[in-house]
Amino acid sequence: MKELIEEIKAQIISALNLEEMTPADIDDNAPLFGDEGLGLDSIDVLELIVLMEKNYGIKLSNPAEGKAVFQSVAVMADYVSKHRTK
Amino acid sequence: MTQYDHSKWHGSTGGTTWMQRAMLKLFRFLPLPLAYACMAPVIPFYMLFDRRGYKASYNFFRHRIGRGPLASFFSVYANEFRMGQVVVDRFALYAGRSFDLQSDEMPVFTRLAEAEPGFMQLGSHAGNFEIAGYLLRSVKKMGTLVFSGETDTVMQQRAAMFARMNVEMVPVSDDMSHLFTLNAILSEGGIVSMPGDRVFGSQKTFSCPFFGDPAPFPAGPFILAAQRSVAMVAVFVMKESVRRYTVFVRQIGEKLDEALPARVRAEAMAKEFATCLESVVRKYPTQWFNFYDFWK
Numbered sequence: 001m002k003e004l005i006e007e008i009k010a011q012i013i014s015a016l017n018l019e020e021m022t023p024a025d026i027d028d029n030a031p032l033f034g035d036e037g038l039g040l041d042s043i044d045v046l047e048l049i050v051l052m053e054k055n056y057g058i059k060l061s062n063p064a065e066g067k068a069v070f071q072s073v074a075v076m077a078d079y080v081s082k083h084r085t086k
Numbered sequence: 087m088t089q090y091d092h093s094k095w096h097g098s099t100g101g102t103t104w105m106q107r108a109m110l111k112l113f114r115f116l117p118l119p120l121a122y123a124c125m126a127p128v129i130p131f132y133m134l135f136d137r138r139g140y141k142a143s144y145n146f147f148r149h150r151i152g153r154g155p156l157a158s159f160f161s162v163y164a165n166e167f168r169m170g171q172v173v174v175d176r177f178a179l180y181a182g183r184s185f186d187l188q189s190d191e192m193p194v195f196t197r198l199a200e201a202e203p204g205f206m207q208l209g210s211h212a213g214n215f216e217i218a219g220y221l222l223r224s225v226k227k228m229g230t231l232v233f234s235g236e237t238d239t240v241m242q243q244r245a246a247m248f249a250r251m252n253v254e255m256v257p258v259s260d261d262m263s264h265l266f267t268l269n270a271i272l273s274e275g276g277i278v279s280m281p282g283d284r285v286f287g288s289q290k291t292f293s294c295p296f297f298g299d300p301a302p303f304p305a306g307p308f309i310l311a312a313q314r315s316v317a318m319v320a321v322f323v324m325k326e327s328v329r330r331y332t333v334f335v336r337q338i339g340e341k342l343d344e345a346l347p348a349r350v351r352a353e354a355m356a357k358e359f360a361t362c363l364e365s366v367v368r369k370y371p372t373q374w375f376n377f378y379d380f381w382k
Contacts, residue, residue: 015313017349042262043288043306047348049269050313061270063263 005077015047028074057085113181118328125170132166139377150297151371164372172214189333198317199224204272205317208282211375212367213324228253229271231280258286272314282307282359292353294360301381308352320359322366324373336362
């Protein structure tokens with residue numbers, strides 16, 4: 001799981017162009033959205049939706065489910081490990 | 087004094103619900119030239135009392151188009167009058183009236199509509215984008231992003247009109263559910279339609295040269311297209327006469343290298359869209375309907 005968390009962190013940094021950050025700067029359990037944690041917004045959600053589909057074959061079409069999945073990197077990794085198709 | 091910028095300007099249709107319902111009934115039989123003529127004496131009041139809109143429009147003609155002070159004053163009148171005509175035409179459309187739409191650039195749209203992958207269609211607040219649906223029909227499902235602050239009357243009429251055209255309205259929502267819906271439509275080979283000149287939701291923008299100065303364009307539409315590697319067309323529907331519109335369809339980002347990072351491609355697409363929009367607006371300056379400081 002630790003490996004998957006690091007992989008997802010690297011993908012988030014690359015997809016969202018967070019050049020000034022390293023995977024170590026992202027707390028596994030910090031909220032991805034809002035003022036705390038990474039402070040991502042709706043455009044970033046869009047990029048995470050595409051990231052999940054392209055890299056793990058996971059199609060998120062239910063907003064409620066998507067919101068729950070994008071709570072933190074740890075939650076994302078847990079969801080990916082259970083639902084990935086590639 | 088309240089400062090308006092992209093994020094605070096919603097551009098919803100004016101008038102109360104009962105006024106809009108009355109307009110719908112009226113436009114079933116009222117000749118359009120008569121409706122336009124009724125607007126003519128009202129426009130000076132808008133110019134007088136909507137100072138923010140007047141200033142934005144005047145500055146646009148004075149400093150962006152380069153007209154003299156008096157010509158700019160009269161251009162504001164023409165601008166407000168055109169805006170009124172476009173709103174009247176929208177209600178006439180909802181009331182079941184039809185318009186003559188012509189275009190030499192339909193093959194661009196047809197080629198994409200007949201291909202399997204989904205694509206994006208970007209409109210703007212220039213001309214009458216909403217009327218495009220009548221010409222740009224396709225077997226593909228289309229999801230069109232709409233501002234949820236419109237009145238029930240406008241939303242109901244839109245829904246009724248769009249239902250006949252295989253178009254689903256996707257209202258912008260605080261819980262970001264519109265993003266999931268739009269993404270799903272694209273991944274199923276549908277068309278996503280949204281404005282390319284209005285920042286809402288995310289405040290991320292690309293700064294693009296526009297009429298000589300950098301202006302903020304929303305990053306969202308371009309990032310969505312670049313991330314999903316789908317084609318994008320810009321559609322401009324410009325009023326020519328009482329019943330006639332010309333439709334311009336331009337493919338955006340067609341020559342971009344797919345190997346470039348998505349963000350780089352998205353920014354290049356935004357700049358290309360801004361260039362296309364400027365060329366159309368230069369041709370039809372009185373159909374520029376962003377009545378706030380667009381460059382702020």
